């Protein structure tokens with residue numbers, strides 16, 4: 001799925017070396033930075049953190065949607081959902097590879113996730129309770145991912161930018177597929193329509209939180225912007241998302257769970273109510289509905305797979321000895 | 325009037341298509357249960373791919389019966405399912421999943437290869453695609469089975485246990501192919517995996533007649549819940 005702007009602190013030491021000047025000049029000239037190029041340590045650290053969080057989000061994101069594969073209501077939907085969840089795993093793989101170009105191993109990153117030290121998008125700490133949640137995740141969560149990731153296709157770090165181009169193509173497909181599920185439900189029976197409305201009610205606010213804390217509180221946006229890792233602020237992306245999404249929801253005949261939502265004629269933007277940032281911080285800190293379940297599921301898969309990975313290594317070693 | 329069940333006129337052709345389709349759907353369902361829980365991310369993707377192939381094969385076969393694919397998948401009761409028992413057994417550990425995938429795919433691949441020359445044009449067309457997919461499933465499962473059998477003591481023990489448990493269920497899947505030809509595919513892989521080939525003895529059966537294990541009812545209860553709970557709804 002995607003990375004969320006997380007409120008982690010990174011103090012970019014003001015580096016005034018000639019290397020740093022040349023680096024910034026390259027960034028300003030919209031050149032791509034490649035893994036073997038000189039880069040400030042803080043740039044490297046920021047990217048490792050962001051790319052690995054993004055990779056973890058893709059992998060953890062397989063769980064809430066995976067929850068409905070065995071219960072998908074038609075064979076066509078089942079195949080589409082399975083393919084989508086597989087795509088998300090593929091995104092995780094490219095992103096881990098992109099992070100590895102920065103000199104960190106996948107084992108290390110996996111370990112950070114499983115030990116709870118690494119973050120992933122908190123949207124995946126919410127449960128998928130009905131089939132409509134699968135439509136809503138495609139429509140809104142993949143939709144928010146696209147808003148965040150389109151600018152990342154022009155990120156200054158080459159491997160991340162290139163990974164995003166491929167990922168974005170697939171996310172747009174997921175988004176259309178999700179919206180189509182919603183459309184089918186909204187044109188279906190009253191029970192199906194109610195299912196769709198209930199899902200929107202539960203997912204809308206958490207989706208707005210996906211863009212991260214408001215600009216007034218976002219600690220490291222400035223540095224990321226200067227390095228062209230980030231091109232728009234959290235609030236700007238959030239507004240773009242709301243503006244694009246509200247008409248889609250209206251077309252479905254659904255009501256957004258926000259009594260303050262209204263079109264501001266002057267600016268052409270949809271104004272929305274206040275986001276519950278306490279909830280955001282609480283879920284980020286580990287106290288969301290599914291944080292424990294998600295982490296436990298990943299830990300369990302890893303632990304139960306240990307003998308399998310050991311067997312593969314042992315077999316490879318035997319083969320190597322035979323060949324020698 | 326919303327339907328909650330389906331009555332099928334099971335001609336021999338339809339019956340044989342249902343047996344193939346149900347094998348693919350039920351094994352695809354089991355394989356899809358690994359999503360999010362596989363031993364490595366790469367294997368996660370490979371298993372999802374295999375599950376997708378199997379579900380795709382099931383759909384093509386259901387469609388060729390003239391009945392609606394979703395009615396066949398979602399509105400039949402366990403006794404109307406024609407899959408081999410081996411497909412519905414729970415996944416167990418990774419060794420069990422891989423050993424089953426290998427044994428079943430080796431039989432399916434032989435079947436599809438023969439069916440490519442079938443006079444039934446639907447069957448021949450499905451076989452042409454399914455054979456390529458199944459050949460990959462055989463390769464993938466065989467590579468893993470060799471790694472597991474030859475890997476560590478623990479992986480060897482698990483793989484052997486899986487093989488011993490599964491063997492009595494292989495009679496049904498080789499009924500439509502030459503068992504000797506199947507053994508000729510299976511035996512060399514078991515040898516490379518340093519696994520003992522279980523003795524040929526009594527075989528479990530009943531799936532083709534709709535007499536299933538206790539597991540199928542649970543699997544279908546989960547799979548069919550939405551269409552059964554909301555009769556007539558389109559999804």
Ligand SMILES: [Fe+2]
Nearest residue numbers: 001002088091
């Ligand atoms: Fe994704």
Ligand SMILES: [Fe+2]
Nearest residue numbers: 001142171174
């Ligand atoms: Fe996606």
